[in-house]
Amino acid sequence: MFGREAGFTLVELAIGLVIIGLLIGAILGGAQMIKNAKIRRQTQDLRALYGAVYVYFDKFLMLPGDGNADGYFDADDSVWADIEDQNLAYESKRSPFGAKYYFGSDT
Template sequence: MHNHTKQTGFTLVEIAIVLVIIGLLLGGVLKGQGLIDSAKVKNIIQQSTSLTAAVNAYQDKFRALPGDDPLATTHVPGATGNGNGDGQIAEYQLAPQHLALGGFITGSFNGTTDFMTSAQGGAVYLYNDVVGGRGGNGVRLDNLPDGFAEQIDSKLDDGKPNTGSVRANVGGAVNPAATYTTNGAIVTRTAVFF
């Protein structure tokens, strides 16, 4: 009398099928994340373009920059402050309030602590700042992944962080040879100058 027990387990074919299914699922998730990131970049570019257009419209109507407008409380009733009229948007907290009260953008801003945000969640300012070796008025986007900053720069400018109208603080100090790493690092400041 021999007592034979039947062994059970997975065949190589079954294991291969499971691995293929797992690979397809992972590929779908990664592709989906790429589509989400691409949509966020498009949204950020659209936001930057809309803000630039709003600033230009405000300037055409009132002959002053939002935030910097020395007659803002007259031009847009409800504004909590005026700018100094020096042509530099140093009054970045007032800028979105002036635009919103003037009907150029949507939202409600108190002029002191409220700020705009991007699709990525970082702060967005209309600000006179120095970014990537260039100074001036522009739309500043804070805390973007470097891949996002590079895509924005490539679509709106030349794809280089230290040249052109789109600049980014990449790798700390201003370095003419700096490039985007696309390794997931956070770019603290990206600016679209106007």
């Protein structure tokens, strides 16, 4: 009589590999879902900020942060202060990726 040998069968190994593959796929897929959510949030932030800047402009006929009305943003955080002072419902100064939002002009 032959003794029973210890070890895994091919079916057990295959099932183990399938489970490991599913776990890896779920983890990687979850990371991509988080990244996509951050991208959507950043897009929403920028749209809200765009709207807040133009609401401020319509109300005061100058851009927020342009304290002397020369058409340029000042170098400090007065843009945020102007938007917050008018309660334009914009709250986030940071991107979902952790970077700070900045204002600037192309000149």
